[in-house]
Amino acid sequence: MTNFYDVIIIGAGVVGNAIARELSRFDIKAAVIERELDVGGGTSSRNSGVVHSGIHYKPGTLRAKLNVQGNAMMGNLCKELKVKIEYLGKLTVAQDETDVETLHSLKAQGDANGVPGLAILNKQQMEKLQPGIGGIMALHSPSTGIICPYGLTIALAENACANGVHFYLGQEVTAISRTEKGFEVKTTSGERFESRVLINSAGLYSDAICRMLGIDEYRIYPCRGEYLILDKRLAGTLSLLVYPAPHKGGAGLGIHLTNTVDGNILIGPSNEYVDEADDYACTAEILSLLKKEGHDLLPGISAADFIRNFSGLRAKQAPPSEGGFRDFVIESRKDIPGFINLVGIESPGLTSAPAIGLMVRDMVEKLLPLPFKASFIAEREGRAGFFYELSPEERADLVAENPDYGEVVCRCEQITRKEVLDAIQNPLGVKTINGIKYRSRAMMGRCQGGFCLPRIVQILEKEFGYKPEDYLLQHAHSPLFAGRVR
Amino acid sequence: MQTLKRDLVIIGGGPAGLSAAVSARENGCDDVLLLERDRILGGILNQCIHDGFGLHRFGEALTGPEYAQRYIDEYEKLKGDVLLETIVLNMDEQRNLLVSSRHGFTKIEAGAVILAMGCRERTAGAISLPGTRPAGIYTAGAAQNFINLQNIMVGKRVVIMGSGDIGLIMARRMTLEGARVEGVFEILPYASGLPRNIQQCLNDYDIPLHLSTSVVDIHGKERLTGVTVACMDETLKPIPGTERHVPCDTLLLSVGLIPENELSRAARIAMEPRTSGPQVDDTLMTSIPGVFSCGNVLHVHDLADWVSEEAALAGRSAVSYLEKNIAPPEKKIPISAGNGVRYVLPQTVSGLMDFTLSLRVASPSRNRVITVMDGGREVARKKIVRLHPAEMIHIKIKEEKISEADKLEVSVA
Numbered sequence: 011m012t013n014f015y016d017v018i019i020i021g022a023g024v025v026g027n028a029i030a031r032e033l034s035r036f037d038i039k040a041a042v043i044e045r046e047l048d049v050g051g052g053t054s055s056r057n058s059g060v061v062h063s064g065i066h067y068k069p070g071t072l073r074a075k076l077n078v079q080g081n082a083m084m085g086n087l088c089k090e091l092k093v094k095i096e097y098l099g100k101l102t103v104a105q106d107e108t109d110v111e112t113l114h115s116l117k118a119q120g121d122a123n124g125v126p127g128l129a130i131l132n133k134q135q136m137e138k139l140q141p142g143i144g145g146i147m148a149l150h151s152p153s154t155g156i157i158c159p160y161g162l163t164i165a166l167a168e169n170a171c172a173n174g175v176h177f178y179l180g181q182e183v184t185a186i187s188r189t190e191k192g193f194e195v196k197t198t199s200g201e202r203f204e205s206r207v208l209i210n211s212a213g214l215y216s217d218a219i220c221r222m223l224g225i226d227e228y229r230i231y232p233c234r235g236e237y238l239i240l241d242k243r244l245a246g247t248l249s250l251l252v253y254p255a256p257h258k259g260g261a262g263l264g265i266h267l268t269n270t271v272d273g274n275i276l277i278g279p280s281n282e283y284v285d286e287a288d289d290y291a292c293t294a295e296i297l298s299l300l301k302k303e304g305h306d307l308l309p310g311i312s313a314a315d316f317i318r319n320f321s322g323l324r325a326k327q328a329p330p331s332e333g334g335f336r337d338f339v340i341e342s343r344k345d346i347p348g349f350i351n352l353v354g355i356e357s358p359g360l361t362s363a364p365a366i367g368l369m370v371r372d373m374v375e376k377l378l379p380l381p382f383k384a385s386f387i388a389e390r391e392g393r394a395g396f397f398y399e400l401s402p403e404e405r406a407d408l409v410a411e412n413p414d415y416g417e418v419v420c421r422c423e424q425i426t427r428k429e430v431l432d433a434i435q436n437p438l439g440v441k442t443i444n445g446i447k448y449r450s451r452a453m454m455g456r457c458q459g460g461f462c463l464p465r466i467v468q469i470l471e472k473e474f475g476y477k478p479e480d481y482l483l484q485h486a487h488s489p490l491f492a493g494r495v496r
Numbered sequence: 497m498q499t500l501k502r503d504l505v506i507i508g509g510g511p512a513g514l515s516a517a518v519s520a521r522e523n524g525c526d527d528v529l530l531l532e533r534d535r536i537l538g539g540i541l542n543q544c545i546h547d548g549f550g551l552h553r554f555g556e557a558l559t560g561p562e563y564a565q566r567y568i569d570e571y572e573k574l575k576g577d578v579l580l581e582t583i584v585l586n587m588d589e590q591r592n593l594l595v596s597s598r599h600g601f602t603k604i605e606a607g608a609v610i611l612a613m614g615c616r617e618r619t620a621g622a623i624s625l626p627g628t629r630p631a632g633i634y635t636a637g638a639a640q641n642f643i644n645l646q647n648i649m650v651g652k653r654v655v656i657m658g659s660g661d662i663g664l665i666m667a668r669r670m671t672l673e674g675a676r677v678e679g680v681f682e683i684l685p686y687a688s689g690l691p692r693n694i695q696q697c698l699n700d701y702d703i704p705l706h707l708s709t710s711v712v713d714i715h716g717k718e719r720l721t722g723v724t725v726a727c728m729d730e731t732l733k734p735i736p737g738t739e740r741h742v743p744c745d746t747l748l749l750s751v752g753l754i755p756e757n758e759l760s761r762a763a764r765i766a767m768e769p770r771t772s773g774p775q776v777d778d779t780l781m782t783s784i785p786g787v788f789s790c791g792n793v794l795h796v797h798d799l800a801d802w803v804s805e806e807a808a809l810a811g812r813s814a815v816s817y818l819e820k821n822i823a824p825p826e827k828k829i830p831i832s833a834g835n836g837v838r839y840v841l842p843q844t845v846s847g848l849m850d851f852t853l854s855l856r857v858a859s860p861s862r863n864r865v866i867t868v869m870d871g872g873r874e875v876a877r878k879k880i881v882r883l884h885p886a887e888m889i890h891i892k893i894k895e896e897k898i899s900e901a902d903k904l905e906v907s908v909a
Contacts, residue, residue, distance in 0.1 A: 318621030406601035483631035
């Protein structure tokens with residue numbers, strides 16, 4: 011069977027979903043094909059969750075332009091999609107005179123990029139914003155924010171889906187061929203897809219997609235960053251983000267502390283090129299280095315405050331020998347009409363995603379008519395944040411309306427049965443345990459599901475008829491269980 | 497929102513809460529409310545279907561559910577009040593509780609509170625386990641829940657990291673259900689579980705226990721395919737060259753228990769870093785008058801029997817407090833852990849009553865004497881043939897021995 015679309019997007023990361031959501035405003039047939047069983051399983055869910063201001067990128071580059079534009083769009087987008095965002099601001103801190111020079115050149119660069127409100131602060135002014143802070147001088151960027159990266163990725167997909175975009179999850183693209191009208195795409199499910207426009211937003215696999223169309227000029231070098239997640243006990247320690255001044259040739263922005271919108275603190279990320287695009291291991295060496303950093307940066311921290319570690323991969327075009335950053339590639343290929351190619355969307359990809367959506371929409375418009383769709387709904391249903399964040403009175407009212415709000419399933423994060431049921435019945439039809447975790451926040455607390463995973467398994471069995479073999483952690487071959495007790 | 501006034505509220509219906517509730521009713525409190533977040537009473541005992549409970553309390557070997565049922569029946573006979581599927585979201589310093597259930601949110605103003613929330617298991621994240629995060633990694637207690645309560649097998653080829661009691665029990669349980677247990681790997685040079693469990697759960701089933709050895713890497717991107725284990729030096733660092741790969745599809749973690757004191761911290765109760773539980777006096781009262789603590793939320797116990805015994809004291813003390821028989825004592829004699837002692841409870845005593853000291857030693861040894869000293873004066877001593885950090889030690893101390901004491905120190909000599 012062949013499925014015909016005007017536009018097919020390969021990859022349901024934050025960029026692919028932002029493009030899908032943007033295109034869902036128009037009266038066309040669009041689909042997203044994703045190899046994982048859920049959206050945002052790669053780089054989009056494994057990063058610092060920072061909405062960058064745009065001081066770090068050379069004026070005139072796509073990264074500079076799309077970062078600043080995306081930052082400005084993000085507030086309204088989050089309001090529409092009910093995603094939590096906080097514009098906390100950031101201090102980039104200088105330790106010595108060399109760093110001070112770096113701050114001045116960052117400010118000049120930021121000003122040239124149109125970053126609003128940048129200011130160089132002296133020690134006294136820094137102290138006012140973050141008491142006890144080290145360093146001698148800082149660059150303050152008030153437009154830097156934090157966001158839940160997987161929350162945004164899921165919300166974009168759900169809104170696109172509500173507006174008619176089809177999502178094909180768990181299907182890896184195996185071959186692409188050009189047809190008279192456009193493209194034919196084959197996937198591991200055996201299904202065939204045809205489209206007039208094909209968009210490559212496959213992230214860590216974008217070079218592989220290029221090669222399927224005979225484009226050999228790109229190669230992605232996965233560069234791993236490891237993180238530690240800290241207990242919520244430490245929430246409130248940081249009133250804004252604090253980064254070290256960057257040093258030349260670094261592939262990232264340096265190890266730093268980042269608040270998350272849900273009240274944890276992240277330590278990371280490290281920087282290490284790896285061979286495989288799905289090597290999400292953590293290493294003993296880097297974890298102990300991160301812990302040391304944590305103790306240096308947060309004197310009140312104890313061993314019990316580290317609740318989880320994870321790693322993410324940057325889709326870098328710069329090989330290890332080169333280091334540093336290359337600009338995003340976002341191109342409508344002249345040699346392959348109808349093929350829009352996105353390669354090397356590493357940091358600030360999350361911040362830039364809404365602006366990339368607009369840019370790609372303009373490219374599509376040159377290939378296809380894009381008539382507006384009257385039925386487009388910009389608002390996503392629900393509310394930003396979780397039940398536990400409401401006042402006791404608001405919560406009491408909701409429990410009276412729906413008793414499922416009164417039953418706490420995840421005790422660490424106080425996530426209710428209603429929220430777990432909503433996550434299970436998500437609009438994209440994602441059925442994995444991690445899908446429930448990313449949507450409900452259950453299993454993300456200090457007991458890491460020790461208490462609530464058995465309860466969630468019970469809900470899935472009793473309410474949704476799951477059998478032991480139906481439970482998958484995240485991937486197609488990640489069964490939770492081996493069967494019934496004999 | 498509904499507001500209730502209750503004399504005594506007990507948070508948690510596991511072994512501690514049940515025993516405290518029975519004791520409070522027996523000691524004449526008419527208004528006891530036991531809060532339990534699960535659908536049934538008994539707490540973790542419900543999934544402990546092995547026997548060995550009750551040897552000290554009842555002189556017979558019961559299973560966990562049987563042991564719990566003794567208390568549930570007793571509490572029913574005493575017509576005690578219970579709210580099931582009810583969770584306490586918050587508690588403040590004035591003993592006001594915010595409680596949630598399917599029936600709604602309720603505020604409870606409690607005359608006295610007994611904290612009996614138990615403990616949770618340390619996770620892979622808490623020990624910063626390196627490697628990948630495939631399916632197949634469980635805490636031993638979660639696996640026990642799946643197998644014993646939900647009839648679900650978590651895996652077929654198992655490695656157990658850490659030699660805590662639940663891990664040992666699960667080594668036997670998985671074997672009995674047809675899984676192959678490759679071994680138990682303990683980072684310390686001695687087991688952290690009870691000697692009787694080493695014998696009955698490992699030795700009797702030829703399951704190897706590897707001491708000074710730990711899991712240092714996890715393999716598998718989707719389901720677990722194996723772990724790397726390595727021998728540890730004295731500083732608990734892997735010795736290079738000793739790594740070996742152990743194929744498995746399941747890793748069970750039994751690497752420690754952490755008292756579940758989120759409510760205690762929210763109420764700003766003074767905490768003891770050595771136990772991760774509240775600081776208490778000889779009545780088990782915490783730093784907040786009228787709030788008592790017992791069981792695994794106070795300190796992690798080795799046997800449920802000792803939990804019950806301790807909780808019965810908390811129940812009696814709460815009743816005395818409500819009857820105004822115990823005001824906070826004028827004199828507080830501090831007790832500290834000296835040489836060879838990991839921790840000692842209670843942290844202070846009044847000198848006005850007999851009390852039982854609970855302690856754990858820091859490392860295994862043989863033929864030692866535990867001494868309780870008031871400066872140069874010996875208050876109590878106990879000779880012990882085999883000392884092990886896994887086994888709690890109790891020493892009964894008479895009021896007349898300490899009524900004049902300034903401060904007490906407990907040491908292994």
